[in-house]
Amino acid sequence: AQTVTQSQPEMSVQEAETVTLSCTYDTSESDYYLFWYKQPPSRQMILVIRQEAYKQQNATENRFSVNFQKAAKSFSLKISDSQLGDAAMYFCAYRSANDKIIFGKGTRLHILP
């Protein structure tokens, strides 16, 4: 079975600085998708970025980028120029061939003004 591990329960970063959230996963599948979701206090799940496993190029969305290392099964999220609105719970997620999404335990990100 697939697993997703986020080893950082909480992190803090100074406003305008850069922070990296780590995520590793375990799978025997070769074709899958990886996601980072943001969950603010409203508890709405917001898609931040996604990565197709067959693509070698790292996905980028404005201030958000990933470092996808397929062989190492690592999928970290980098947030540049952190803003107060980035404060939230961040979940790394794996989507398998049967469309199930499996979430990591999350990392709570605090932005220090």
Place this chain on the structure above:
Amino acid sequence: GAVVSQHPSWVICKSGTSVKIECRSLDFQATTMFWYRQFPKQSLMLMATSNEGSKATYEQGVEKDKFLINHASLTLSTLTVTSAHPEDSSFYICSAIGPAGQGAIDNSPLHFGNGTRLTVT
């Protein structure tokens, strides 16, 4: 963009009663919907996968007689918590697969409802 509507956003019920939560895809046909449960400060735990017109597939440890799931149409899935007890109090959130692409995996992300906070007194 694809929108998933979940209703109600919060509900309080008495122990022993049943509560129904609706999940609707507003502008796309959702062949598959997923139901998650989230305890405070924890991650989303998949409860079941719901396919239109067929029985839901429940994850290990989830009581199918307790959490009834119906996916009667391509735009609606419902979760009914039967004979609710205080330990069923939680945040329930649904998600739906967008338009299918080619092959086993397409590039559409899951779309999430805004969740339902259930409190059983």
